């Protein structure tokens with residue numbers, strides 16, 4: 241286990257470069273096995289989820305090589321293997337091997353995925369989609385076994401009960417090689433879905449409408465990667481640094497962003513009083529000033545992302561007056577960070593899954609634990625704001641999705657160290 245040790249209270253300034261999107265990367269790596277030729281991904285973030293997916297690829301004899309920000313994946317000698325347990329549990333996105341193996345081999349055996357502890361995370365919509373394509377899905381001993389009929393999968397119209405990112409991506413991967421047309425209605429519209437569709441279309445898939453709520457897929461025989469694919473910037477990492485800059489920044493320029501992907505987030509933080517200048521692919525956040533309290537309700541893209549409700553919380557704590565409210569409609573139980581923030585002196589509580597926040601003039605460093613990735617990001621910002629030393633246990637959760645975080649924070653002037661936790 242890792243821990244992050246922060247000596248807070250230092251104003252941060254300078255430049256930070258955002259990495260490739262975790263939630264694209266973790267779909268594109270499994271999707272790579274749909275290609276009959278080697279795949280090159282550029283702009284890949286250095287995060288633990290990538291290491292774990294590479295280990296899963298090697299279980300199928302798929303060789304991968306990650307150097308700087310380029311990941312090469314060679315699926316030419318792939319062998320169809322069950323992925324029942326082990327690394328599967330280390331991340332959520334391992335469930336994309338269900339759709340990818342189904343699209344490539346017409347069958348899959350994949351253990352029930354792990355991922356962040358943010359409340360119930362059912363996968364009924366993924367299964368409904370696979371079944372609509374003609375697959376038989378069984379849930380046995382914590383493993384999902386999926387088999388296509390002898391004649392292969394066929395296209396279908398699938399109406400998702402909610403715009404699930406995972407179900408949309410999984411159904412796309414399973415249906416790109418199915419016979420005929422598949423339509424996904426009430427599809428998720430996140431930018432990462434468009435990234436997946438672009439990647440697959442460049443390999444010969446026919447996917448139209450990604451980024452809208454109706455996606456149409458015409459099945460093709462097989463896919464072949466021909467050109468490298470550059471992953472979109474991570475809008476959640478960018479939002480995390482914007483929040484940090486708004487709380488304790490002394491002028492921070494955030495590079496490699498797509499501003500449009502952050503529209504609802506930027507509207508909210510600007511309404512709070514964070515002053516931002518945008519240029520083509522970077523944002524300059526002016527030194528932290530007086531902030532107004534606000535109310536936030538998360539929703540699917542293009543709404544305010546659930547993955548940013550925790551990273552934005554320190555900004556609300558920094559407001560001068562009033563009561564702030566955060567309601568996470570996607571994951572109402574995503575509240576594990578609250579108790580940890582209270583240990584640091586934050587005036588924050590939860591009532592009926594509604595987070596209530598009051599201005600907190602000073603946080604103090606103490607020992608806290610990152611129950612999941614974005615709780616970790618929230619505590620990291622709180623630790624940078626706090627007086628004294630903050631020790632964040634379970635910092636592995638931060639490393640799951642924050643690219644080169646120690647290096648980036650140090651470049652901004654932070655006193656931060658990630659180390660192995662001592663045995664207790």
Ligand SMILES: CC(=O)N[C@H]1[C@@H](OP(=O)(O)OP(=O)(O)OC[C@H]2O[C@@H](n3ccc(=O)[nH]c3=O)[C@H](O)[C@@H]2O)O[C@H](CO)[C@@H](O)[C@@H]1O
Nearest residue numbers: 263333360361362363364365366402404405406407547570
């Ligand atoms: C790897 C990845 O991309 N993870 C993201 C993805 O997770 P993930 O794809 O798992 O999240 P979904 O979009 O599927 O979930 C959205 C909502 O739908 C519900 N649901 C989902 C599927 C299903 O079959 N049944 C069901 O009830 C979930 O419980 C949740 O309330 O989107 C989430 C919501 O933006 C983000 O927090 C995660 O960072």
Ligand SMILES: C=C(OP(=O)(O)O)C(=O)O
Nearest residue numbers: 332333355356547613614
């Ligand atoms: C919930 C998240 O990740 P995952 O779906 O990979 O657990 C996240 O990135 O905030």
